Amino acid sequence: MLKSLIDHFRKKHYCAIHGINFDEKRCLLLAPHPDDELIGCGGTLIMHPKNFDVLCLATSGMHRQGQTPKENSRVRFDDFTTIMSEIGVNRSFIFEYYENGRCREFYPTMLNEYMKCVNVCDYNYIFLPHIHDNHPDHQYIVVLLKEMIKHQGYVADLKLVFYEVWSPLHNVNAYVSIDRVISDKCRFLKKYRTVGEGYAEPIKGLNRYRGLVCTYNEHNFLECFEVVDFYDH
Ligand SMILES: [Zn+2]
Numbered sequence: 001m002l003k004s005l006i007d008h009f010r011k012k013h014y015c016a017i018h019g020i021n022f023d024e025k026r027c028l029l030l031a032p033h034p035d036d037e038l039i040g041c042g043g044t045l046i047m048h049p050k051n052f053d054v055l056c057l058a059t060s061g062m063h064r065q066g067q068t069p070k071e072n073s074r075v076r077f078d079d080f081t082t083i084m085s086e087i088g089v090n091r092s093f094i095f096e097y098y099e100n101g102r103c104r105e106f107y108p109t110m111l112n113e114y115m116k117c118v119n120v121c122d123y124n125y126i127f128l129p130h131i132h133d134n135h136p137d138h139q140y141i142v143v144l145l146k147e148m149i150k151h152q153g154y155v156a157d158l159k160l161v162f163y164e165v166w167s168p169l170h171n172v173n174a175y176v177s178i179d180r181v182i183s184d185k186c187r188f189l190k191k192y193r194t195v196g197e198g199y200a201e202p203i204k205g206l207n208r209y210r211g212l213v214c215t216y217n218e219h220n221f222l223e224c225f226e227v228v229d230f231y232d233h
Pocket residue numbers: 032033036135138165
């Protein structure tokens with residue numbers, strides 16, 4: 001009964017699901033804050049590290065665990081840098097921010113700095129949180145990216161790859177099986193000292209759920225995405 005129901009919904013809603021071809025593709029991952037890149041794309045990063053440049057837009061230091069925002073920011077900076085280096089991504093960048101207020105007010109002031117690090121015109125795939133993510137900073141990233149594209153241009157085959165962090169994606173049309181690296185993803189998530197043990201199990205649960213509803217357990221753990229051609233937007 002369950003299988004036939006799922007097959008029915010797969011036919012209706014998931015018929016377009018496919019894997020992502022990373023061969024020779026250059027990927028830019030935009031992360032609003034440290035750990036977003038691991039939550040949404042950690043397994044994908046671990047499997048294809050050399051395809052990726054990762055730009056974390058703000059450390060977003062805050063009063064936490066007895067730390068001042070500046071101290072907290074430094075811990076997040078160090079953890080991001082260490083984790084990206086251990087995963088072996090092509091290049092990674094992160095910017096410190098620990099003032100009051102939303103990072104979405106900080107991001108536009110940093111546009112030129114971001115563009116000194118990366119040229120969006122160099123990438124076939126640009127990964128970013130989806131626009132219905134339940135966090136105002138995350139929602140802003142698509143605006144920031146449009147500004148970068150306005151200044152730097154884009155390749156003709158550019159695809160935007162939306163990933164899920166604080167809200168699940170509705171229109172999933174691509175996935176990466178991370179069965180082989182799920183334990184590594186959890187291990188790296190636990191390395192973020194400002195998160196501790198707290199995120200690994202719930203995010204593993206999301207990835208496991210995706211394995212069920214998108215491939216009916218053909219894969220156990222998936223990272224899911226909505227991939228769109230840029231000219232559609
Ligand atoms: Zn975030």
